[in-house]
Amino acid sequence: MKHAIIPSLSAASGSVPPLAADNPAQLYAQAAALTAMGAWSCDLATQALSWTEGVFHIFGASLHRQMDRRETLEFYTEESRALLEQLRSRAIAEGSGFSMEAQIVRADGQRRWMRINAAVRMEQGRASALYGMKQDVTEERLRWERLRELAENDALTGLANRARFQSDFLDRPTDDPALTGIGALVLFDMNGFKAVNDMWGHAAGDACLAGFARRLSITFPEARLIARIGGDEFAMILDRGSSSAALEMTVRHRINALVLPVVWQNQQLPLGASAGIAFPGPDGKVDPEALFHEADAALYAAKRHGGNRLCTAETVSR
Structure with a gap:
């Protein structure tokens, strides 16, 4: 299934227009760009993915590239992919959410860490979609690893x-x-x-x-x-x-x-x-x-x- 791009401000655009008080979407886009994060959703009936630009940047993928969910899973390391599938299946079955940190190998070969927060949208008592936020936490993870190394x-x-x-x-x-x-x-x-x-x-x-x-x-x-x-x-x-x-x-x-x-x-x-x-x-x-x-x-x-x-x-x- 193809990605649908949810419009947002590109962090790499180099120009930041003034915030409009009556434009919450623009406010979100600029705030998301500051924290290397983006919103996503997955329609469970079709497995169609919708990403804001921030998610594309996290994966190092072109905004114009068309990928289905199976291809997206290839970005994840084996351990992170297994945990993601386990938590995802449980959330869908229970109508609950989940949070995790996953390691990915981007399209350009870089290894990154991202934090995934997910929730389930219910319709007529059944899970219809997963949605949430993804945030690049690589630098945070590296600082944490360094502190752990010093402690251990x-x-x-x-x-x-x-x-x-x-x-x-x-x-x-x-x-x-x-x-x-x-x-x-x-x-x-x-x-x-x-x-x-x-x-x-x-x-x-x-x-x-x-x-x-x-x-x-x-x-x-x-x-x-x-x-x-x-x-x-x-x-x-x-x-x-x-x-x-x-x-x-x-x-x-x-x-x-x-x-x-x-x-x-x-x-x-x-x-x-x-x-x-x-x-x-x-x-x-x-x-x-x-x-x-x-x-x-x-x-x-x-x-x-x-x-x-x-x-x-x-x-x-x-």
Whole structure:
């Protein structure tokens, strides 16, 4: 079905005529242009779409282009399209409305975010049309993502911080689907970190922390999550891609790549690490708090033994 263009002022026209007190349509058009938004409707019997110019601008589509609803759906990313269809079907069935934020890939290839507000028009007890507003919220979304990144990531290392480790893992209930497939929790603690701070200063210590974090990310690119959870303590979650024995062997073989000296101001700073690893039970069910305590006990066993050592929770429990 073809779009019907509802007349409005183009944001790109470059000229804004004076507002007329008795012209609410013109007032709406100018206000909509300020906020990169537009109105839309969809006739449910014919699936014909009606857009104001603002909606065309959001999609990066030509005002003269003719598209049906099926073609319009191709602009949406797969996840946003699935959510839109789910909310739309429910709104039509219930005679209600919905709101969502959807990601689209415009005709020119740009990825944008838009907020959709929708309502259902009822006629003789049946839904006859959907209508509402669409607004480009890309910049708002980017600001929000930046704030979230600052809130969830450690400023020094760039890794996830303790708060994100808590929310993404430690605070989740055992039946949370997000825990499915976890194969191991590994805790690392840097050896001799206080001595580095005492001898070379905190800037040198920061260099060691940043260097160790970078090596963790490079050495374990498959990790589900790597976080700095304390001063010199790090946590890593590995997926169950292989057996517990194979995961242990992988960590044991790669730990040497983590503990090479860090070059700082033409000096080589010593860097060591102890590690403790714990695995879910045979049924694969994950109790985050219990797994953390097991890995923590294994870590401290490794520190007692000294050296760049990895201990397992099974070894500690025996």
